[in-house]
Amino acid sequence: xxxxxxxxxxxxxxxxxxxxxxxxxxxxxxxxxxxxxxxxxxxxxxxxxxxxxxxxxxxxxxxxxxxxxxxxxxxxxxxxxxxxxxxxxxxxxxxxxxxxxxxxxxxxxxxxxxxxxxxxxxxxxxxxxxxxxxxxxxxxxxxxxxxxxxxxxxxxxxxxxxxxxxxxxxxxxxxxxxxxxxxxxxxxxxxxxxxxxxxxxxxxxxxxxxxxxxxxxxxxxxxxxxxxxxxxxxxxxxxxxxxxxxxxxxxxxxxxxxxxxxxxxxxxxxxxxxxxxxxxxxxxxxxxxxxxxxxxxxxxxxxxxxxxxxxxxxxxxxxxxxxxxxxxxxxxxxxxxxxxxxxxxxxxxxxxxxxxxxxxxxxxxxxxxxxxxxxxxxxxxxxxxxxxxxxxxxxxxxxxxxxxxxxxxxxxxxxxxxxxxxxxxxxxxxx
Numbered sequence: 001x002x003x004x005x006x007x008x009x010x011x012x013x014x015x016x017x018x019x020x021x022x023x024x025x026x027x028x029x030x031x032x033x034x035x036x037x038x039x040x041x042x043x044x045x046x047x048x049x050x051x052x053x054x055x056x057x058x059x060x061x062x063x064x065x066x067x068x069x070x071x072x073x074x075x076x077x078x079x080x081x082x083x084x085x086x087x088x089x090x091x092x093x094x095x096x097x098x099x100x101x102x103x104x105x106x107x108x109x110x111x112x113x114x115x116x117x118x119x120x121x122x123x124x125x126x127x128x129x130x131x132x133x134x135x136x137x138x139x140x141x142x143x144x145x146x147x148x149x150x151x152x153x154x155x156x157x158x159x160x161x162x163x164x165x166x167x168x169x170x171x172x173x174x175x176x177x178x179x180x181x182x183x184x185x186x187x188x189x190x191x192x193x194x195x196x197x198x199x200x201x202x203x204x205x206x207x208x209x210x211x212x213x214x215x216x217x218x219x220x221x222x223x224x225x226x227x228x229x230x231x232x233x234x235x236x237x238x239x240x241x242x243x244x245x246x247x248x249x250x251x252x253x254x255x256x257x258x259x260x261x262x263x264x265x266x267x268x269x270x271x272x273x274x275x276x277x278x279x280x281x282x283x284x285x286x287x288x289x290x291x292x293x294x295x296x297x298x299x300x301x302x303x304x305x306x307x308x309x310x311x312x313x314x315x316x317x318x319x320x321x322x323x324x325x326x327x328x329x330x331x332x333x334x335x336x337x338x339x340x341x342x343x344x345x346x347x348x349x350x351x352x353x354x355x356x357x358x359x360x361x362x363x364x365x366x367x368x369x370x371x372x373x374x375x376x377x378x379x380x381x382x383x384x385x386x387x388x389x390x391x392x393x394x395x396x397x398x399x400x401x402x403x404x405x406x407x408x409x410x411x412x413x414x415x416x417x418x419x420x421x422x423x424x425x426x427x428x429x430x431x
Contacts, residue, residue, distance in 0.1 A: 001143045008044070008139040015040050047137040054080060056131055058146045066118040067157040068249050074114040074150070078103060081110035082133040090128040094120030094154055100132075118154040119245065121252075121299060126150040156298050157253045160415065161260045161291075170264040173423050192216045226431045227284040227323055228262040228422075229270040230255045230294065233331035234279070234301060235308030240332070243411045247360050250411040251330035252298045254358065257415045258328060258422055259294050263287050265426055271297055272320075274313035276306040281320055314345035321353065326431050328356045328418070335388070339395045347402050354431055355404040356421060359396070363410050365389065 004012075019033040026032070061075040074097075076087060085103040096117045103110030129146045160166050195204060195215035203217040232238075232255060238248040259269045268284035271294045280297055284290070308331070317327070327349060333339040349355050368385040371378075396406050405425070409417045425431060 001145070002048075002140050003143060005134060005138055005141045011040060011139070043137065044139055047135045047139045050136040051140070051142070056080070056144060056146070058129060058131070058148065060148065060150050062150055062152055065153045065155050066116075067159055068118050068121050068154050069157055069245050069253075070159075071115050071117045072152075074116050076101075076103070076112045076114060076129070077109055078112075078131065079109040081105045081108060084132075084134045085110045086132040087112060087114075088130040088132065089114065089126055090130070092124040092126065094118065094122050094124040095126070095152060116152070118152070120303065121154050121156065121249065121301070123151060123153045126152075156249070156256055156295060158256050158260075158295065160257050166257055166261050166419065167264055169419070170261045170423065174265055174426060192218060225286070226267045227270065227321065227325035228259070228267045229272055229284065229317070229321060229325050229327045230259055231272040231274070231313075231317060231327055231329045232298070232301070233275070233308050233310075233313075233329070234273050234304055235275045235331075236305045237308065237332040237334065238330075239303055239305070242360055242362050242364075245411070246303065247332060248301070248303070250360055250414065251358070252301070254415040254418050255328070255330060256291070256295060256298065258418050260291050261419050261422055263291050265422075267326075269294065270321075270325075272317055273297070273301060274308065274316070275304050276309050277312055278316040281316075284325070310342045310345050314349055318349055318352070324353055324431065326354045326356065326422075326425065328358060330358045332359055333392075333395060335391045336394055343395065343398050343402070346399055346404055350403040354425065356407060356418070356425075357396075357399050357404045358407045358414065358418060359392075360414060361408055361410050 015036045018036055022029065022033045057079045059077040059079075061077075063072050066072050074089075078085060078087070081103065086100055087103065088100045089097060091097055096119055097114055101112045101114050103112045126148060127150075129148050129150075131142070131144050131146060133142050134140070135142065192205065192208060193216065195209075195217050199217055205216055205218045209215045232248070232251055234248060238251065239246050241247075242250065259271075262269050263286070266286075268286050269290035270284035271280065271282040272278070273280040280301075282290075282293055282297060285293065310331075321327070329346075331342070333342060346355060346357065365385050365388065368381055369389060371382070373379040373382050396408055400406050405421055407414065407417050407421055
């Protein structure tokens with residue numbers, strides 16, 4: 001597609017004004033006006049001929065997968081290169097990037113590096129790329145549309161898992177360099193050992209000592225194979241954006257990191273997702289198999305606009321988990337009134353299971369409270385934000401009194417806080 005540039009429009013307007021003046025001042029000399037338009041036409045044709053109409057070839061290089069919330073570079077190569085060559089991409093909903101980029105010349109082709117940020121999970125396609133370059137004399141602008149199939153798959157963020165940081169932390173905390181078998185701690189019998197000076201007297205097994213006629217102690221170690229179930233609320237409240245991403249994506253990142261920590265810790269990991277009704281339930285499984293399934297399930301979790309039914313969801317989860325388990329619930333609420341049903345259903349779960357209740361704290365809301373108001377509108381905002389934080393604190397205090405462990409942290413801190421809470425529960429043998 002070729003369209004006139006601002007320069008061409010300005011010249012055309014000038015030629016029109018000149019023609020009008022000639023017609024007013026000298027009505028008998030129309031040839032002069034025609035000469036102006038003829039010259040302008042010849043220049044335009046010469047500009048098109050000098051620029052040429054060689055077809056552009058577009059090649060791209062993109063990574064097959066991108067972690068949600070991260071930024072990667074898309075490489076575009078166009079041949080031949082032309083002075084002033086630019087491009088504009090038709091960004092889909094799940095990707096964001098620059099409105100327009102400029103190509104740099106490399107030999108006979110142009111190259112552009114386009115930063116692309118993944119903001120939604122899913123497979124996203126950039127179907128069209130608009131190229132732009134000016135003609136040789138600047139009278140026209142060439143804007144061809146190039147159809148492409150640039151596909152980028154945005155998946156849950158497991159950067160911490162890949163880095164090995166979680167594996168190192170869990171292994172060193174629970175087992176040390178070798179497997180940790182702390183005498184007198186844990187609940188699983190490991191072996192008998194001769195009593196020596198300095199050992200805990202309470203660990204002596206008096207019956208076996210009487211049979212052997214020598215003091216022996218029972219050596220215990222932490223029990224494994226506990227059930228850990230990650231429950232994700234996928235209702236409309238979890239679509240609210242915090243720090244540039246929906247809450248559900250922050251929750252999935254923390255859930256996958258904790259699931260990996262639980263797998264390394266020797267526990268069985270399950271998965272439960274719900275909104276207006278339960279949608280996914282995966283029974284607890286051991287090791288890497290559970291993590292792989294959890295990653296696959298969370299990658300396919302849709303963004304929905306339905307309200308969460310906590311009563312149906314928690315009742316279904318309680319019915320599916322007869323064995324005492326560690327249940328990690330990622331959810332959100334608006335106020336104390338909307339949280340009443342949630343509190344009642346958490347009360348039922350805490351009678352049988354150990355519950356970790358995870359919510360994401362909005363740093364922008366807390367900044368409103370700590371910012372001095374400058375006008376009446378800011379005062380109203382400050383009062384509303386303060387009331388929201390107070391109601392949130394009341395709900396979390398009620399849940400804590402019911403026996404739930406509360407993890408209320410900002411998106412950048414929730415993963416570390418949650419893994420630390422899990423390790424503490426393992427160390428204290430609370431499951």
